[in-house]
Amino acid sequence: MGGESGLKSTRAMIKQGFIPDSTLSFSPSRTFSPPPPPAASTQTLFDMMSEEHKFSDEKRRKMQDRVAGLLAEPSLRGGDVRVAVVGRDGFRVSMEARKAVLADRSRFFAEKFGCDGGGFSHSVEITISDCDDVQVYVEAVVLMHSPDLKPRLRQMCQGVPQILSLLKVSAAIMFDLGVVSCLEYLESFPWTEDEQEEVMSQLERLQLHDSATEVLLRVSSDPSPADSADDIFLNLLSGVLQAKDHKARREMKAMLSRLFKENASNDSCRLDVSKDTLYHLCHKCISSLLLCLSEAATGDERPNRTAIMSDITREADNIQWIVDILIDKKMGDEFVKIWAEQKELAALHSKVATVYRHEISRITAQVCIGIGRGHILVPKEIRFSLLSTWLEALYDDFGWMRRASRAVDRKLVEDGLSQTILTLPLLQQQAVLLNWFDRFLNKGDDCPNIQKAFEIWWRRAFIRQYSAEPHNSQLQIALSDYPR
16 A cells, blocks of 8 residues: 555554453453543633533534444454554543454554464554544444445445545554545545545645545646646637627626636646737737727618627627736736727727727726736837827717716726826827817816826926936035134
């Protein structure tokens, strides 16, 4: 059985005494010995409550009933050795067992009986030093005497915690068939996520990985190359982008976004969706959006016009989702350049009704928020190109954006736009903000209110003026005698 080196620390908890005694007689009855009574002492209520390691009366009663049932097993009758199991709390169970069975099923017992020196009977004492579960040791001995382990194990264990306890004891006494049976049980039994962590932890402590291959297949596989994993991510993302059911699409978008964030925050995660995959999907969505706008801008009242308008909203929403993932992964810089270059898309945008096109302007707002928060870092030329291409469209759609979508936070958009403008050179700030000043006077609430950015530009331009030219003055040092 593999992993014996890992069991040394586990077996260290067992203290055994093999006492050859040919005069030892056995009673057919099974005995329970209660813990010795404590010495008379004055004990406060606090002391009594702090004894957390003691079994409660109810728990003790249930365990005794369970152990009594185990000791009534017919397979234990006629034993020629006595096994005493003593718990950490002093609870003691004594049972008869068959020496031949113990030696055959457990390499631990076989080794000890091999050092017998010819004795006919033994008293074997197992002291549990790191847990209170005497019952598990009794179960292990009973299991060794069972002719068919699988159905017997199924009757004994009702879930993962019990089987892990039995696995630990079986490994400690080198009950190899018991270990195999426990692992087979684990392989077929469903786990919760918390139980999964305990299973993996137990296998790691016992170093049973070689024997537990089938169990481990549930949570691991051969290392997959990044290309293979990325193909899976691409298929998942593409499936969401093309989904027919709107409710399911929203739910899967939220789920994948959450899982990608978990990957990004987990240092031990080896694989994640690649930048190439995300940008491949971005280009695909932009091409689809351009095609939809081209068809919508023709002005034809075709039967499928409503479907085309719906496709515009859908593709814009798809781009927003992918861009959100890119920004969250600090990969959004390249998208700003791509979006700033969409001159044809911006020209077609103005030819479509605002009710359908305003979702496109949300992409621009999304990018400005990313720049304003410092999540996207691009050169000033790209920032200015972005505003040159899409700012007018954002102004035109702003009223519809804030009224039609609860997801649009007006203040967030205005702050992001303000910060983006203020990252430009002063003369470009001036051009953008003077244009906004005139528009805001005519549109009011249907135009983003970025007067805070205007005030900052004003102070930069007219109050706190800084020279862009380096000063040529040099520090002059004069030496003179210091009067005593």
